[in-house]
Amino acid sequence: MPTTIIVGAGHAGGQTAISLRQAGYEGRIVVCGAEPVPPYQRPPLSKKYLSGDLELARVFLRPESFYSANDIELRLGKAVREIDPARRTIVLEGGESLAYTELVIATGSRPRRLESPGATLGNILYLRSLEDADAIRNALVAGRKLVVVGGGYIGLEIAATAKGLGLEVCVIEAADRILGRVTAPEMSAYYTRAHRSRGVDVRLSTAITSFEGNGTVQAVVCAGETIPADVVVVGIGIVPEADLAAAAGIRCDDGIVVDERCATSADHVYAVGDCTRHPNPILGRTLRLESVQNALEQARTAASNIAGTPSTYEQVPWFWSDQFDLKLQMVGMSQGYDTIVQRGSMDADDFAMFYLREGVLIAVDAVNRPREFMACRKLVPQRPSIAPARLADESIPMQEMV
Ligand SMILES: Cc1cc2nc3c(=O)[nH]c(=O)nc-3n(C[C@H](O)[C@H](O)[C@H](O)COP(=O)(O)OP(=O)(O)OC[C@H]3O[C@@H](n4cnc5c(N)ncnc54)[C@H](O)[C@@H]3O)c2cc1C
Known part of the structure; x- marks a missing residue:
């Protein structure tokens, strides 16, 4: 019987197994995960799970019974230590070897770590796993001082959640604006105002020199000032988990390099999710997405190819972030825009920012505007030319934009 082994029981790994069965794959499916729990969703870890508003059972992709009912073997709590593409085997922690017909690498990513003096003190925490979220949740006690290092989505979501839990929250960002890697200065300024007006102390252009404490952290030392802290959460980006693939001789370049079928440079080996660098034919370049x-979508593509129906992955990226009462939904990649158009009101927390390049709509950031988001999921892949005045005009419904 053919065997597909999936390395990594996260969002992409779990979905690959689910999609294989949905596609009618009748071979053996083994999902090997380093974490001791079945595949789960990470987005709630900085949002409703962290605030205590979402119970654990709802974080999992499927209940555990789903996997046995669908003949999917979960090997949890043991990392895969080695892949041998020539012999088509993997070796698990402890030495057990398993043979595969097809292999899917879904190892995700790990948080980039700070190396400043004192960075290993207690209560300096990172967020990637359920275990991390539980540790942070225990530390987020009302009245405590939280310093979040990094003004990216995850840091800002944690800041918003912690503020809601009654902590004093300070966000430290080294650059001169938050969300600088992913959005326009106008959006960065809006989110800075949104956090400040809700009581978060946002410090820009602030570099950390060290942490002070006695066993656990007590302060974050920056150039020229010392910020008291009972808890620090660091969110300064991720590193794709590609070491296992690289050691197996699989081509990596800031991520495991795959083609549009999610196939790697090794025969019978696919890779999906955060760990990959993949081509996007619509954007005309390769990228890594978190x-x-x-x-x-990569999981569905790899599963379809393994199950015998050729499939390619070509989609305009979309993403969301929840902070306070603000639901941000994004479509496309705004980098390289030459015109930005606002529809709606920033003061009312109810607007969309459209990004155009040479008259073509390439991306949107929508705050509490699901209609604009949904419309743009259809529009952006079509590369439509739309006059900025039409986009800004609230009297013209989104469906009539083209
Ligand atoms: C706090 C947080 C909030 C987020 N919020 C959003 C959001 O709002 N919207 C959004 O679109 N995305 C969000 N993301 C990103 C999203 O969760 C990831 O893009 C997604 O989880 C990627 O899935 P993955 O399967 O590639 O990686 P993961 O879900 O990280 O799974 C990888 C798994 O592989 C395991 N693994 C690694 N190495 C090995 C090994 N050698 N052997 C066995 N197992 C191994 C890991 O332990 C892990 O369980 C968020 C992420 C985090 C951490």
Whole structure:
């Protein structure tokens, strides 16, 4: 019987197994995960699970019974230590070897770590796993001082959640604006105002020199000032988990390099999710994405190819972030825009920012505007030319934009 082994029981790994069965694959499926729990969703870990508003059972991709009912073997709590593409085997922690017909690498990513003096003090925490979220949740006690290092989506979501739990929250960002890697200065300024007006102390252009404490952290030392802290959460980006693939001789370049079928440079080896660098024919370049959409769609593509129906992955990226009462939904990649158009009101927290390049709509950031988001998921892949005045005009419904 053919055997597909999936390395990594996260969002992409779990979805690959689910999609294989949905596609009618009748071979053996083994999902090997380093974490001791079945595949789960990470987005709630900085949002409703962290705030205590979502119970654990709802974080999992499927209940555990789903896997046995669908003849999917979960090997949890043991990392895969080695892949041998020539012999088509993997070796698990402890030495057990398993043979595969097809292999899917879905190892995700790990948080980039700070190396400043004192960075290993207690209560300096990172967020990637359920275990990390539980540790942070225990540390987020009302009245405590939280310093979040990094003004990216995850840091800002944690800041918003912690503020809601009654902590004093300070966000430290080294660059001169938050969300600088992913959005326009106008959006960065809006989110800075949104956090400040809700009581978060946002410090820009602030570099950390060290941490002070006695066993556990007590302060974050920056150039020229010392910020008291009972808890620090660091969110300064991720590193794709590609070491296993690289050691197996599989081509990597800031991620495991795959083609549009999610196939790697090794025969019978696919890779999906955060760990990959993949081509996007619509954007005309390769990229690495850290998003649920990417994890799910690459998983479906690899599963379809393994199950015998050729499939390619070509989609405009989309993403979301929840902070306070603000639901941000994004479509496309705004980098390289030459015109930005606002529809709606920033003061009312109800607007969309459209990005155009040479008259063509390439991306949107929508705050509490699901209609604009949904419309743009259809529009952006079509590369439509739309006059900025039409986009800004609230009297013209989104469906009539083209
Ligand atoms: C706090 C947080 C909030 C997020 N919010 C959003 C959001 O709002 N919207 C959005 O689109 N995306 C969000 N993301 C990103 C999204 O969760 C990821 O893009 C997605 O989880 C990627 O899925 P993956 O399967 O590639 O990686 P993961 O879900 O990280 O799974 C990888 C798994 O592989 C395991 N593994 C690694 N190495 C090995 C090994 N050698 N052997 C066995 N197992 C191994 C890991 O332990 C892990 O369980 C968020 C992420 C985090 C951490």
